[in-house]
Amino acid sequence: KCIFVLADKQSKEKCDILRAVGAEVVVCPTAVEPDDPRSYYSVSKRLAKETPNSWYVNQYDNPSNAKAHYESTGPEIWKQTDGKITHFVVGVGTGGTISGVGKYLKEQNPNIKVWGIDTYGSVFKKYHETGIFDEKEIYPYVTEGIGEDILPKNVNFDIIDGFTKVTDKDGAVYTQRLAKEEGMFLGNSAGSAIKGVLQLKEHFTKDDVVVVLFHDHGSRYVGKMFNDDWMRKQGYIE
């Protein structure tokens, strides 16, 4: 049996799909501090303690998360680019993807640059640049899947060369554009990732092989980024 604990900013489709395949879904408020007993961090931890014979996945601090990407996603990208990759760009939430893939790629070729996509309202970029965990940076934001108000153990800041922050509006608009202009029906963090690549373009030369990883499928966002009424209400489109 699975119990999934989510914040209420996550799309309704994510909850519906989980419930459709038999999972229990517990929805928690987004706009509370991480150590508030109502936060999804606290509730998941509590449920794991209260549920007999349960296993707490703890995707933020469980090193198996980054290890899975070190053993699978990293080698896949290395092989599929014939070792020609020069830059890896990816959204950062738990940090599992960037840390696992980044470690593997840098072991093959230390010159490969690894860039993280962050959101406004998240602590990652400033922490990476200054070592300061600035609580003043934290506010609830719309973008799903990336950015954090905590420092997960799965983020290995040492293998990350830099972060760029993408706005909620740009992430949403570029999610639509990927579908309409490129025929790629992908998630919200994919829109942020491709906008991040464009923001970083002065770091790339014509012969570079830049890999951007898209985490999610568009079907989970038909009530949001793929719904023009929602987009207008947010002020993202005219």
Ligand SMILES: Cc1ncc(COP(=O)(O)O)c(C=O)c1O
């Ligand atoms: C939609 C989406 N994008 C991006 C991410 C970020 O990936 P990671 O947690 O490996 O940093 C997640 C993560 O959990 C996600 O659900």
